[in-house]
Amino acid sequence: MTLTIATWNINSVRLRIDLVTAFLEAHKPDILCLQEIKCAEANFPSAAFTRLGYKHQVVHGQKGYHGVATVSRHPFVDAGRRGFCGKDDARHVHVVLPDRDVPITLHNFYVPAGGDEPDPAVNEKFAHKLAFLEEMKSWLTGAETNRPAILVGDLNIAPLEHDVWSHKQLLDVVSHTPVETNLLDAVQQAGGWIDAMRHFVPADEKLFTWWSYRAQDWAASNRGRRLDHVWVTPPLRGRLLGIEVLREARGWARPSDHVPVIARIAA
DNA sequence: ATGGCTAACAACGTTAGA
Numbered sequence: 001m002t003l004t005i006a007t008w009n010i011n012s013v014r015l016r017i018d019l020v021t022a023f024l025e026a027h028k029p030d031i032l033c034l035q036e037i038k039c040a041e042a043n044f045p046s047a048a049f050t051r052l053g054y055k056h057q058v059v060h061g062q063k064g065y066h067g068v069a070t071v072s073r074h075p076f077v078d079a080g081r082r083g084f085c086g087k088d089d090a091r092h093v094h095v096v097l098p099d100r101d102v103p104i105t106l107h108n109f110y111v112p113a114g115g116d117e118p119d120p121a122v123n124e125k126f127a128h129k130l131a132f133l134e135e136m137k138s139w140l141t142g143a144e145t146n147r148p149a150i151l152v153g154d155l156n157i158a159p160l161e162h163d164v165w166s167h168k169q170l171l172d173v174v175s176h177t178p179v180e181t182n183l184l185d186a187v188q189q190a191g192g193w194i195d196a197m198r199h200f201v202p203a204d205e206k207l208f209t210w211w212s213y214r215a216q217d218w219a220a221s222n223r224g225r226r227l228d229h230v231w232v233t234p235p236l237r238g239r240l241l242g243i244e245v246l247r248e249a250r251g252w253a254r255p256s257d258h259v260p261v262i263a264r265i266a267a
Numbered sequence: 268a269t270g271g272c273t274a275a276c277a278a279c280g281t282t283a284g285a
Contacts, residue, residue, distance in 0.1 A: 011273075038274070113285050216271075
């Protein structure tokens with residue numbers, strides 16, 4: 001038995017609902033975690049998911065931008081959401097999945113992008129991003145490490161050299177600056193999280209999940225970044241079966257700039 | 268080195284993405 005979990009920054013779930021349903025029909029994950037749904041909860045296209053069997057839905061949305069949702073074919077034991085940095089800007093939701101003995105907690109995150117200037121003194125969006133990560137580090141520490149847990153989402157940081165098309169050229173670019181990559185590493189260490197994507201793909205191999213809309217030819221220039229992540233705690237390490245990055249989705253009609261990442265776990 | 272694109276909305280420019 002396999003538990004299949006997909007994560008995808010969809011960049012408007014209403015605009016791209018047909019892409020989402022095509023993806024679900026083709027890949028049939030048990031659970032799909034979406035980021036940047038860009039709608040209020042009342043406007044979430046709930047029926048389209050229910051029609052395909054994803055009737056268990058937890059949505060943390062707001063009008064216009066950000067927003068996350070986790071939809072599933074199987075019921076949740078529990079669910080919740082958390083506001084970070086004293087805001088309720090719809091960047092997190094979690095669900096609890098029944099498992100063999102101890103239930104699995106599944107976090108779905110949309111970390112702030114951080115704006116253009118990588119200096120918290122002059123750019124409050126970057127300061128917010130760093131504060132958000134600090135809060136993640138404190139909150140996800142300790143207890144989680146010994147429990148089965150999964151953390152997915154758009155973390156808006158490409159931590160390793162080969163998570164970007166050019167390490168040197170992106171060292172000063174928000175998403176790959178040392179202050180961000182060091183802080184993300186601290187979040188990971190604090191919770192004992194394992195990078196499930198790099199568990200399967202060697203660190204010296206390029207691995208991207210996002211390609212800018214601004215490229216003339218995204219596939220030819222291939223100036224991507226790995227901004228989307230799947231982490232698991234040690235109790236799930238031995239149950240990791242594989243990771244798939246659906247690169248082809250970037251070439252679909254009117255695509256998101258992010259592609260789905262699919263994780264398979266022995267159930 | 269720069270510019271390049273896409274989406275939402277009490278919308279036709281602004282804010283946000285990264």
